[in-house]
Amino acid sequence: MELPADLPTGLAETMEPLVRRVLAGNPSPFTYTGTQTYVVGDGADVAVIDPGPADEAHIDAILATVGDARIAAIMCTHTHRDHSPAAAPLRARTGAPIIGCAPLILSDDGPRADEAFDTTYAPDRVLADGERVAGDGWTIEAVATPGHTSNHLCLALVESGALFTGDHVMGWSTSVISPPDGDMAAYMASLARLQERSDRIYYPAHGPAVENPAQLVRGMMGHRKQRERQVLRQLEGGPQTIPAMVPEMYKGIDSRLYGAAGRSVLAHLIDLETRGTVARDGELWRLAEPA
Structure with missing residues (x-):
């Protein structure tokens, strides 16, 4: 920096x-x-x-x-x-x-x-x-x-x-x-x-x-709403882990910041999970099944 x-x-x-x-x-x-x-x-x-x-x-x-x-x-x-x-x-x-x-x-x-x-x-x-x-x-x-x-x-x-x-x-x-x-x-x-x-x-x-x-x-x-849309696009291709999602979502940032970026991705996922949009299976996150 x-x-x-x-x-x-x-x-x-x-x-x-x-x-x-x-x-x-x-x-x-x-x-x-x-x-x-x-x-x-x-x-x-x-x-x-x-x-x-x-x-x-x-x-x-x-x-x-x-x-x-x-x-x-x-x-x-x-x-x-x-x-x-x-x-x-x-x-x-x-x-x-x-x-x-x-x-x-x-x-x-x-x-x-x-x-x-x-x-x-x-x-x-x-x-x-x-x-x-x-x-x-x-x-x-x-x-x-x-x-x-x-x-x-x-x-x-x-x-x-x-x-x-x-x-x-x-x-x-x-x-x-x-x-x-x-x-x-x-x-x-x-x-x-x-x-x-x-x-x-x-x-x-x-x-x-x-x-x-x-x-x-x-x-x-x-910006945060755009990040949320990125999360959902990542999951459209199938279940993903956060470490796999971060490099795709944060292209060009210092890899030393991947851990912190992953925390924000987790925060988005928890919010989406609370709203019933995504679900998790252990470390894997996926789109929730339609009700």
Whole structure:
């Protein structure tokens, strides 16, 4: 994977008057240039969104960005290990509460974009859909968006119309939906929910800001529906295993990503199975018999 040159790792970038971004030094084929932590607020207190990996240099960079302000909330969109592990050490150093998604720990049964779940995440307050956290000149509202993970939240900055989308919507790549926790039906429903909103801009945890959110969400929903049609076309020729389907469906991608692609294919198949369209016999998947 070729990354953009001269990445500003550890430096605060001002995205808009209330939003600064700090890039962690954890680039990979799954995290792109790395995890982007956002500092929200320019007054006496701020919120820190997706503090990222428990890397001392990154935590120091967050604190340098915060400066003399008080951290009113350490907020996590979800608990994959490239998003939330810095929350605990940041709380230890500042006394700030961890507020955001619910804890979630599962065994890892396949390739993921983030090396499984953060076992250290212990929130002081879990936000339900629509609940808000407010500080000096800013208000953040939780928007429940399960799918990538069952505990995923997007976080809306009420004052500016920005939405921090975590891994739910990213401009550089689609999200990996990895069962058993990743759920394609829930993911599509969450995309449909965002389509109904009027957010001005998206700030994802990886990759550039999304300045045309409605257009991107429409395209992502169309992409997933196209993948579903690909799955069904694969099965029209007879029963198939997922490892046999992936190279045919994902032509041209790095073979190191086949495992992650297979998880998304599995998510589509489980969704289709729930709807009665496909069935499985052990590792073989097939079209369901007509009722």
